[in-house]
Amino acid sequence: VGSMAKRLNQIGVENTEENRRLYRQILFSADSRVKKCIGGGIFFHETMYQKADDGTPFVQMIKDKGIVVGIKVDKGVVPLAGTDGETTTQGLDGLSERCAQYKKDGADFAKWRCVLKISDNTPSALAIMENANVLARYASICQQNGIVPIVEPEILPDGDHDLKRCQYVTEKVLAAVYKALSDHHVYLEGTLLKPNMVTPGHSCPTKYSPEEIAMATVTALRRTVPPAVPGVTFLSGGQSEEEASINLNAINTCPLVRPWALTFSYGRALQASALSAWRGQRDNANAATEEFVKRAEVNGLAALGKYEGSGDDSGAAGQSLYVANHAY
Amino acid sequence: MTHQFPALSPEQKKALSDIAQRIVASGKGILAADESVGTMGNRLQRINVENTEENRRAFREILFSSDASINKSIGGVILFHETLYQKDSTGKPFPAIIKEKGIVVGIKLDAGTAPLAGTNGETTIQGLDKLSERCAQYKKDGADFGKWRAVLKISSTTPSQLAIQENANTLARYASICQQNGLVPIVEPEVLPDGDHDLQRCQYVTEKVLAAVYKALNDHHVYLEGTLLKPNMVTAGHSCPKKYTPQDVAAATVTTLLRTVPAAVPGICFLSGGQSEEEASLNLNAMNQSPLPKPWKLTFSYGRALQASALAAWLGKSENKKAAQEAFCKRAQINSLACRGQYVTSGKTDAAAMQSLFTASYTY
Numbered sequence: 001v002g003s004m005a006k007r008l009n010q011i012g013v014e015n016t017e018e019n020r021r022l023y024r025q026i027l028f029s030a031d032s033r034v035k036k037c038i039g040g041g042i043f044f045h046e047t048m049y050q051k052a053d054d055g056t057p058f059v060q061m062i063k064d065k066g067i068v069v070g071i072k073v074d075k076g077v078v079p080l081a082g083t084d085g086e087t088t089t090q091g092l093d094g095l096s097e098r099c100a101q102y103k104k105d106g107a108d109f110a111k112w113r114c115v116l117k118i119s120d121n122t123p124s125a126l127a128i129m130e131n132a133n134v135l136a137r138y139a140s141i142c143q144q145n146g147i148v149p150i151v152e153p154e155i156l157p158d159g160d161h162d163l164k165r166c167q168y169v170t171e172k173v174l175a176a177v178y179k180a181l182s183d184h185h186v187y188l189e190g191t192l193l194k195p196n197m198v199t200p201g202h203s204c205p206t207k208y209s210p211e212e213i214a215m216a217t218v219t220a221l222r223r224t225v226p227p228a229v230p231g232v233t234f235l236s237g238g239q240s241e242e243e244a245s246i247n248l249n250a251i252n253t254c255p256l257v258r259p260w261a262l263t264f265s266y267g268r269a270l271q272a273s274a275l276s277a278w279r280g281q282r283d284n285a286n287a288a289t290e291e292f293v294k295r296a297e298v299n300g301l302a303a304l305g306k307y308e309g310s311g312d313d314s315g316a317a318g319q320s321l322y323v324a325n326h327a328y
Numbered sequence: 329m330t331h332q333f334p335a336l337s338p339e340q341k342k343a344l345s346d347i348a349q350r351i352v353a354s355g356k357g358i359l360a361a362d363e364s365v366g367t368m369g370n371r372l373q374r375i376n377v378e379n380t381e382e383n384r385r386a387f388r389e390i391l392f393s394s395d396a397s398i399n400k401s402i403g404g405v406i407l408f409h410e411t412l413y414q415k416d417s418t419g420k421p422f423p424a425i426i427k428e429k430g431i432v433v434g435i436k437l438d439a440g441t442a443p444l445a446g447t448n449g450e451t452t453i454q455g456l457d458k459l460s461e462r463c464a465q466y467k468k469d470g471a472d473f474g475k476w477r478a479v480l481k482i483s484s485t486t487p488s489q490l491a492i493q494e495n496a497n498t499l500a501r502y503a504s505i506c507q508q509n510g511l512v513p514i515v516e517p518e519v520l521p522d523g524d525h526d527l528q529r530c531q532y533v534t535e536k537v538l539a540a541v542y543k544a545l546n547d548h549h550v551y552l553e554g555t556l557l558k559p560n561m562v563t564a565g566h567s568c569p570k571k572y573t574p575q576d577v578a579a580a581t582v583t584t585l586l587r588t589v590p591a592a593v594p595g596i597c598f599l600s601g602g603q604s605e606e607e608a609s610l611n612l613n614a615m616n617q618s619p620l621p622k623p624w625k626l627t628f629s630y631g632r633a634l635q636a637s638a639l640a641a642w643l644g645k646s647e648n649k650k651a652a653q654e655a656f657c658k659r660a661q662i663n664s665l666a667c668r669g670q671y672v673t674s675g676k677t678d679a680a681a682m683q684s685l686f687t688a689s690y691t692y
Contacts, residue, residue: 168332175546182539188587219592223552227623228586259591259623 013280028061037300042070059106070109086127099145109148112138136180152194159201167198167216174224188228210250218254227259236269244269245302252305263303335549344554347512352595355664356403357628362436377644394653399429401664406434423470434473435466450491463509473512476502500544516558523565531580538588552592574614582620595625600633608633616669627667632685
């Protein structure tokens with residue numbers, strides 16, 4: 001609800017349950033073109049139980065398109081005392097019962113986001129170890145309830161560090177995550193990974209090409225993510241819609257051997273244009289849906305390494321979606 | 329640990345990566361000829377040959393002086409310290425002979441096992457003392473890769489957390505030191521086949537061990553693209569009553585590797601661990617035919633399983649040299665085919681090839 005507030009605020013729309021429902025309806029009303037490019041939709045708890053204008057539950061609308069329904073199950077970050085502003089993520093209490101209920105109500109996968117930050121003192125060994133451990137507990141509980149866990153250890157893009165630093169940290173974090181998953185007996189073939197791409201910090205003076213980002217990202221993954229993991233679905237982390245697509249495309253044309261699917265799990269980078277087109281007006285609903293379908297198709301191509309770029313960086317697609325210290 | 333202090337320069341990384349790629353180039357594997365003096369003694373005893381330095385030298389000469397075309401099947405040879413400094417009958421040093429054939433020379437670097445007090449007979453490996461200086465010298469003397477064998481055993485109480493963690497850590501220290509000296513480390517965490525456990529148990533243990541090994545390598549900043557892995561295949565214990573096919577072994581082994589070995593590792597060179605020559609080839613072949621994805625090369629690093637027939641043909645007699653070389657080349661070619669999943673057995677194999685090479689609680 002809180003994150004949706006920020007999004008709606010940017011287009012001058014009030015953050016009411018009805019507006020949130022109307023907005024998600026725009027996305028879920030997309031036609032069958034999305035079947036080819038969207039495999040799953042992650043919901044917030046409230047959205048799982050909302051319906052379209054005609055009374056069709058959102059869960060059913062999504063499933064009717066052959067798309068798998070997922071549910072966010074973490075309960076946000078909490079501070080790690082004795083660290084430099086680092087956090088872990090809560091949500092383990094009663095998680096098994098919640099997963100069982102969500103499974104009954106139509107969800108087949110879940111998402112849990114952990115957050116790490118790069119600075120002179122961070123991420124600390126404690127932050128890495130604690131977040132890896134909590135991700136592994138969450139994953140284990142999900143699988144016991146027939147739910148595929150998406151494992152999301154996000155390293156924020158905040159800071160002025162360069163590409164190499166991000167790569168180094170990402171490798172350390174992912175190595176810890178997969179050791180924890182092994183220790184907790186998690187079945188890797190029944191998980192997905194949602195990592196950050198390896199990028200420079202947002203205030204880094206050096207600029208890097210999509211090919212450099214792709215190379216750093218794929219190298220980091222090759223060194224840490226066992227080939228048994230079926231897919232890696234990148235978060236967009238504040239990149240603009242176009243940036244997120246161009247980078248994903250470069251990742252899929254990188255010459256290194258990539259034994260997992262490399263695709264997207266985008267929030268902002270799939271919805272920015274749609275939100276902009278909607279501006280809270282019912283009359284704009286179709287135009288907004290069309291913007292969403294367009295971005296979905298572009299990313300579908302990028303996931304195959306077949307996207308040639310719009311050549312046009314203006315408008316909503318080119319606008320940086322960076323929000324400092326982003327929390328959902 | 330939040331700061332990056334590069335362990336290797338880009339040039340050092342490239343050199344290590346190139347060496348590793350050469351060793352496991354398509355269709356090639358490793359001849360593990362690094363038996364220590366004591367272990368060589370066991371081999372020679374089986375063919376009633378005295379364990380003298382000359383006999384050890386003579387047998388290795390037979391292997392290394394095989395026709396140059398052996399380089400289509402053999403990408404690397406691991407030597408024991410003594411052997412690195414021996415020469416052939418014309419006075420030519422062994423490393424030179426091997427390198428001339430375009431084969432990479434490797435050196436065994438560990439100094440054997442040491443007990444872990446408070447465990448059920450478990451061990452760690454010694455050899456870290458002055459390892460950097462030794463590596464630098466071996467590099468000068470012709471070696472481009474190293475080997476270090478850690479040993480774990482399956483029983484109702486083992487391997488323990490301590491044994492797994494301690495052996496993973498020493499392997500990572502060894503690997504880090506090797507790379508600092510331009511040697512590609514072959515990382516060998518052998519889970520012994522001793523015992524009556526089934527295939528599933530071996531798979532479970534191997535997954536835990538390999539996960540610990542790769543976490544340790546990451547912690548120690550080891551450059552994975554410049555390493556090779558030498559694991560056991562996933563098999564049932566030697567006294568397990570249930571029998572499994574090569575396809576069972578292949579499926580269990582490849583699944584284990586997919587769950588633990590990052591794609592950045594260029595090659596996985598299996599140890600033969602007491603399997604007969606033929607078994608070791610059939611299992612390797614089945615792995616390369618497996619429909620599961622395989623982002624690393626799957627090849628061999630065989631000692632006993634490459635040399636048994638050659639030893640049996642030699643019997644310590646110089647007039648048998650040609651026959652011994654033919655036996656060795658034959659096994660090498662077969663394993664090269666197995667690397668590509670192209671080995672078709674004739675259905676009849678000789679006694680030496682089928683003979684189990686299992687020695688209880690095997691140490692080199």
